[in-house]
Amino acid sequence: MNTKLIGIALIIVGAIMIIWTGFTYTKKEKIIDAGPIQVSADRQKTVNWPPYLGGILLIGGIVVVATSKKSV
Template sequence: MNLKTIGIGIIIIGALMVFYTGFNYVTTEKVVDFGPIQINKQQNHPVQWSPIVGIVLIIFGGILIIPEKK
């Protein structure tokens, strides 16, 4: 795997991070378990990042794509 392929992959990941600044996942917790009666609670867990991180990745990927002089 060469640096150009890695750079293109980093640019794609950076672009996705700019457009999608986070996601949520949901967990279910059992609150009450009293015989046949069960009460569950769903909890949101947001995962977010700054779009600046995506921009930095795009720049870093662009640097990797630039060919080196031999």
């Protein structure tokens, strides 16, 4: 695979991770499961990552693009 494309992908993912530091999703969980009686509830789960991780990916992508060999 072309290293320049990998570098560009790292730049895009890094920029997105800096802008959005996480996301929330809803998951349906069973609370009670007693034979024919079932009770479930929607629970919100959050996924977060540190903004510096996006910065590391962004800088890494820039380095990969800058050091990739030019294709003719």
